[in-house]
Structure formats: structure tokens, C-alpha cells
Amino acid sequence: xxxxxxxxxxxxxxxxxxxxxxxxxxxxxxxxxxxxxxxxxxxxxxxxxxxxxxxxxxxxxxxxxxxxxxxxxxxxxxxxxxxxxxxxxxxxxxxxxxxxxxxxxxxxxxxxxxxxxxxxxxxxxxxxxxxxxxxxxxxxxxxxxxxxxxxxxxxxxxxxxxxxxxxxxxxxxxxxxxxxxxxxxxxxxxxxxxxxxxxxxxxxxxxxxxxxxx
Amino acid sequence: xxxxxxxxxxxxxxxxxxxxxxxxxxxxxxxxxxxxxxxxxxxxxxxxxxxxxxxxxxxxxxxxxxxxxxxxxxxxxxxxxxxxxxxxxxxxxxxxxxxxxxxxxxxxxxxxxxxxxxxxxxxxxxxxxxxxxxxxxxxxxxxxxxxxxxxxxxxxxxxxxxxxxxxxxxxxxxxxxxxxxxxxxxxxxxxxxxxxxxxxxxxxxxxxxxxxxxxxxxxxxxxxxxxxxxxxxxxxxxxxxxxxxxxxxxxxxxxxxxxxxxxxxxxxxxxxxxxxxxxxxxxxxxxxxxxxxxxxxxxxxxxxxxxxxxxxxxxxxxxxxxxxxxxxxxxxxxxxxxxxxxxxxxxxxxxxxxxxxxxxxxxxxxxxxxxxxxxxxxxxxxxxxxxxxxxxxx
Numbered sequence: 001x002x003x004x005x006x007x008x009x010x011x012x013x014x015x016x017x018x019x020x021x022x023x024x025x026x027x028x029x030x031x032x033x034x035x036x037x038x039x040x041x042x043x044x045x046x047x048x049x050x051x052x053x054x055x056x057x058x059x060x061x062x063x064x065x066x067x068x069x070x071x072x073x074x075x076x077x078x079x080x081x082x083x084x085x086x087x088x089x090x091x092x093x094x095x096x097x098x099x100x101x102x103x104x105x106x107x108x109x110x111x112x113x114x115x116x117x118x119x120x121x122x123x124x125x126x127x128x129x130x131x132x133x134x135x136x137x138x139x140x141x142x143x144x145x146x147x148x149x150x151x152x153x154x155x156x157x158x159x160x161x162x163x164x165x166x167x168x169x170x171x172x173x174x175x176x177x178x179x180x181x182x183x184x185x186x187x188x189x190x191x192x193x194x195x196x197x198x199x200x201x202x203x204x205x206x207x208x209x210x211x212x213x214x
Numbered sequence: 215x216x217x218x219x220x221x222x223x224x225x226x227x228x229x230x231x232x233x234x235x236x237x238x239x240x241x242x243x244x245x246x247x248x249x250x251x252x253x254x255x256x257x258x259x260x261x262x263x264x265x266x267x268x269x270x271x272x273x274x275x276x277x278x279x280x281x282x283x284x285x286x287x288x289x290x291x292x293x294x295x296x297x298x299x300x301x302x303x304x305x306x307x308x309x310x311x312x313x314x315x316x317x318x319x320x321x322x323x324x325x326x327x328x329x330x331x332x333x334x335x336x337x338x339x340x341x342x343x344x345x346x347x348x349x350x351x352x353x354x355x356x357x358x359x360x361x362x363x364x365x366x367x368x369x370x371x372x373x374x375x376x377x378x379x380x381x382x383x384x385x386x387x388x389x390x391x392x393x394x395x396x397x398x399x400x401x402x403x404x405x406x407x408x409x410x411x412x413x414x415x416x417x418x419x420x421x422x423x424x425x426x427x428x429x430x431x432x433x434x435x436x437x438x439x440x441x442x443x444x445x446x447x448x449x450x451x452x453x454x455x456x457x458x459x460x461x462x463x464x465x466x467x468x469x470x471x472x473x474x475x476x477x478x479x480x481x482x483x484x485x486x487x488x489x490x491x492x493x494x495x496x497x498x499x500x501x502x503x504x505x506x507x508x509x510x511x512x513x514x515x516x517x518x519x520x521x522x523x524x525x526x527x528x529x530x531x532x533x534x535x536x537x538x539x540x541x542x543x544x545x546x547x548x549x550x551x552x553x554x555x556x557x558x559x560x561x562x563x564x565x566x567x568x569x570x571x572x573x574x575x576x577x578x579x580x581x582x583x584x585x586x587x588x589x590x591x592x593x594x595x596x597x598x599x600x601x602x603x604x605x606x607x608x
Contacts, residue, residue, distance in 0.1 A: 077526070077608055078533060081526065081531035084527065085531075
């Protein structure tokens, strides 16, 4: 599954863009499935905006973003649902979990969509990331780091060809980050998927095949 | 997608934001509105059956009237017959749908009954086109050579006999069935040509003694003193004989109408107006109750908007979410509409047995318009519910 960007520029960034050069905005760019891409972006340069555009959440931009030559902007709500359930997964910067639901309920909502990961495997991942004891706790009672781990597991509970991550380890300590990256690598490899990680700074979480400055 | 567990989670996220009391209120509101509407439709249909039903006599609301010309000192020596132009003029008024002549016999006719009832009397015979006859008309046929002549008597004539004539003469009272079982000798003309008379029915519509048109034609030709008889009475089928313009039209031409018939017609018009007003009120109430129900759905979904957006971002399809929400609200709608029919059915059964005791026939079950309105309400509200959900989910 190829991700193509062509002359893409969010309308809110038009004025700001004229003052600095970008490796993404107004460029022509193709990323192939299997690539591991680090998107380096200082605050306020639009990395969250880019991920939301790719995921079909916002459409206030000029130019094109396309998955396998299908432009995101022209996708119907049903096509977007299929894209999100089976082809592109995401870890949002603001996590977007259901705060009143428990950890298990949040995960089960995602897992039961496609039922490609068994409940037992999901429980193993909870254990690996050290939050199995929190499975019946409501999300709003968890620390941000714990919530981040729930969001990471949720993003892996579906088939995907690309995994988009927006500062996914910002509140994790080095040990938990290492455990999380190992799990992500395993599942991404299992899916033969591409990975796009947006971060503020250089990092070595993964063995990146491309680094792009926003 | 599978699992009761997931559906429970979705229910928690999407459908539990409005509270049970609001749900009960919305359901009751819809139920009451639909029930009132169906009751008013049932009432309207029953009135219509009673007033226009072909199976029953139409004394409760006949739109048929009989007219003649007033006898005044000026025309006392002239004719009271209607001319062809006058009949055409009547037919051109918007209220008159059909007109028929009551053709009188121009020959003498007398009946006589032997036995306990033994009496003999002269009778003024008339005929009217068959389409104006409201009484049972089995064997309503006569042709030359037939000895038996069917006769339709006015119900009023039977009343006169039972309440005035019989008590004064010490004669037994007669029921409708007893009258129909009677046969009597009918003699016509100066040569007293003899036939057997049989009562074929009793009419509320026409105050006369009716025989088939063929018998009047035969009698007038053979025994009558005027072969070209012009009608002096007309029977009119009208849309609303109590209409003021029509009444003025009749008065201006010095036409006389049975006052009793007009009173009934005014009452019928009043009942129809009340029925229409009730119907409009019921439609308005149903509209409001449906609106309350739809607003309950809208409120529930508005409160779940964030969760809905997040579910869409998680990968749930709009179609699945719409289906899930629809499956929760449609049973409420179905139960409200279908159970609203129950009291209407019970009231109809009660009404039927009450009216049956009064000698008026209605159906045991609500008429087809009640079922048609039930189905229409169901589909209309279902469509509105789908629109509301589509608007909320996307």
C-alpha cells in the first residue's frame, strides 16, 4: 500500500509555510508499505495535522494525500471506515480513548471490529506492557503513561498495512518504551506493514529506513 | 463484528445518556398520540358507515331528500308537476348529484286483508327509479302477466299503523318481519283488476307506497286517466342538503322539503364537523407526540456525539452504527404503535355491541382506514427516525 503526497498544504499552515522549508508540505512524496519512517517535526509545524489528514479526520488542505492512488479527501465515510478498520491504524497524540470505559472495554471495542487478534493474545500484550492489573479500571483513573500503553495496544488489535504514531512514547519510561517498541515491531512485521512515527526529536525507537523533516 | 459484550459496551456509550424517565415519557407520548389518532379515525369511519352504509337504513343521515311544490292559493287549481327544465336546473346545482321522479299512479288502487286484520283501503301508489330505493329489494321486479306485485312501504306508514290506527281499531301491532310475511289483495282500475300484494321492504328514505316502475307504467297505460304523467315529487341525492345556498335555491323556487329530513341533515353536518375537528386535533397531537419521540432520539444521540465520533475514528462504519442505534429505537416505536391499536379494538368491540342493541350494524373490528393509518403512521415515523439517526450518525 503506497502513501502518496502531492502538493499537500494545510490551509491553517499556509502563512507559516512561506517562512520555512518543509520536506512534506507542497512536496511530492511516495512512501512504500514496509518503510519505517521517522517524521521529525518541531512543535507547531503540523505533524498532528498531517497524521489527521492521512487518517481522513480533516480536509482543510490543498493538494492530495492518497492511499494506493485513492485520494483520502474523496473517500466515502464507509470507505474511510474500512481503511481505519483494516488498512491504516493509528496512535493519536491525545490518545482518544473512551474515558468512562474500562481498559478491557476500550480494547474489546477495537478487537471485536475485525476479530483478527484473539482475546488471549490481547491479554498477553496487556501483561507484557504491565497493565494487566488495570484491565477493569476506567481509563480516566489511569496515569497518562498507562493510557498511552492502552492506546498502543489498541492500535495493534486490527490488521493494518500502515501504522501511524504521533509521539506514542512521550509519557513512557525507557523500559516501558523498549517493551512497547518490541511489541510494535513484532506486530508490524507480522502485518508486513509500514510505520510512520511523528516525533519532536531524533530517536532510535526503530530502525528507520527514512527520516523526513516536516 | 460479534459479541454481546461489544453490543453492551456500545449501548453504554450511545444509548444511556437520556435516562429512563425521559424514555418512558417519550414512549407514552407517542402511544397516546397514536391512540388518539386511531380512535378519531375509528369514530369517523363508524359515523361514515352509519350514515352512508348501504347495508343499513339511512335515517341517521340521509343525503336523499324528497321535494315537491308548495300548494298555494295561486297555484291551487294548476299543476304541481316539475317540468323538464326545472329538473335540469336542479341537476345543475352543485349540491344535487342525482334526481329521480316519483311517478304517481293515475288509476285507483285498493288493498284488502282478510282474517284478524281484516280491512280494506284505497292506496296512492308511486314508483321511483330502482337506484333510489334503500329497502331490501329481493324480487323487486314485476312484468305483465305476473300476479304478485312487490310493494315497499314507508317505515312511517308502519309507525302510523302501530301507534295510531291499530290501537284505535283494536288491531294487533305489526313488526317489520310480520309485515313482510303478509300478503293481501291489490285491486286496480275501475274494473278492479286483482293482484296479490307482498311487502318487499320498508323505506326510511321515501314516504310513499312504492311499486315497480313497470307496474305503474302498465297501470297508467291501461287504467289511467293521463298517459303522460309528469312527476309532482322528486327524490334528490345531494352532497349536503342543509347547505345554505341550496336551501335558498329551493325556497326561491317555492319547493317544499321534508323538514324532518333537513333536521337530520343539519345534525349530520354538525356531527361530521365535530368528527373532522376531532380528527384534525388528533393529527396535531400525533404530530407533537411523534416530535417528542424524535427529539428524545435526537437528544440521546446528541449526548453521545463525542462517543459516536470516536467510534467512527476507531473504524466503526456509519452504516453499522446507524443499524445498531435503529435496532434500539425501532422496537420502542413498534411497541408504541402496535399496542396503541389494542384500546381502539376494545372500544370498537364495545361500540359494536352497543350499536347492535340499537339496531345499527357496525364492524367488530376497526375499519380498514384504522389499519391503513396505523401502517402509515408506522412507516412515516420509521422514516423520520431513520432520517434523525442518519443526520446524527452521518
